[in-house]
């Protein structure tokens with residue numbers, strides 16, 4: 001730290017006697033800050049964020065409030081045992097209920113749109129595999145995830161949507177859409193109202209613990225605090241290399257408004273790798289990681305021609321065939337992945353906890369993970 005960077009006044013107010021510092025202002029960091037402060041109103045809580053705006057996945061995602069499509073669940077079952085796989089779906093579903101409890105629907109632009117899984121003609125074998133297992137999956141969701149009714153139903157793809165795809169699809173009525181910017185704004189409002197200090201433009205570089213406090217060596221100045229919670233998700237291994245968190249990029253495009261757009265809802269394709277939805281009369285499309293998987297394990301926040309061209313071809317050939325559109329927005333965001341789809345929520349020592357590696361469904365699990373992280377911080 002540059003010793004002359006801060007004035008006496010700044011030290012004596014903003015940075016004095018901090019009880020808890022949270023690194024990262026995504027859904028997990030801000031929700032943790034808010035819940036901790038609610039339970040400990042006398043404590044001084046500070047959140048530091050490297051970006052001028054939050055620069056992780058929470059404001060760069062697709063805004064699906066979802067918990068897994070048929071082919072994604074079946075794909076997970078090739079790597080996980082039945083109980084772990086469906087308990088993970090349960091965690092996501094409960095997490096979505098927690099999210100709605102905390103914010104209410106209108107504050108985060110929630111629409112119970114339902115979710116559809118579509119198949120291109122060349123995916124017929126995947127569709128048949130899903131169809132043959134639909135009863136099994138619905139039964140397991142009742143057994144392990146607490147649903148009292150079937151989750152997935154096989155339907156005819158409505159022709160008036162104009163989607164060029166296999167004529168049958170799966171529908172899940174429990175899915176919804178959120179407005180990710182509204183979620184972040186509401187979280188910031190809750191934090192500000194409860195007296196949490198959020199400092200943007202501060203990047204944590206290393207963490208050093210001693211008996212009295214933790215020092216976060218950061219740019220442009222260091223921070224001392226009694227407790228620290230690391231919530232920087234896909235960037236966690238830059239700060240704590242011992243954590244098994246692999247940065248994984250996702251890329252997203254949003255079209256210009258489409259005349260006479262009839263489709264509405266969340267759409268999944270190919271084991272959860274591709275996804276699209278309407279935002280009013282625009283289409284948001286993301287994914288395509290599977291076509292350049294090796295190069296998409298990166299923390300570089302930029303779009304690439306190989307993925308954007310693929311997404312545009314899916315738009316042109318399948319979602320909006322024959323319709324005029326341009327791409328109005330294109331961006332990338334970073335997820336945290338690992339050998340399993342479970343997040344890492346643990347204490348590294350008495351003073352430092354971590355809640356990272358949210359994977360591709362952090363909207364679903366983020367609020368619940370924050371609750372668990374706050375309980376962990378409060379435990380001896």
Ligand SMILES: Cc1cc2nc3c(=O)[nH]c(=O)nc-3n(C[C@H](O)[C@H](O)[C@H](O)COP(=O)(O)OP(=O)(O)OC[C@H]3O[C@@H](n4cnc5c(N)ncnc54)[C@H](O)[C@@H]3O)c2cc1C
Pocket residue numbers: 023024025026027028029048049050051053054055056057058059060061062063064065066202203204205231232233234235239249250251252286332333334335355356357358359360361362363364365366
């Ligand atoms: C393209 C894309 C689409 C997605 N779509 C969906 C979806 O539709 N539905 C869904 O459920 N999930 C989706 N996800 C995943 C979801 O967005 C994430 O799992 C979730 O937002 C993670 O939240 P978080 O708070 O853990 O981390 P983040 O939101 O990533 O927040 C971490 C914060 O830490 C900050 N930071 C990093 N390093 C440091 C440091 N050293 N010092 C200070 N600050 C630091 C970052 O700038 C960032 O703001 C998507 C992700 C991507 C990338």
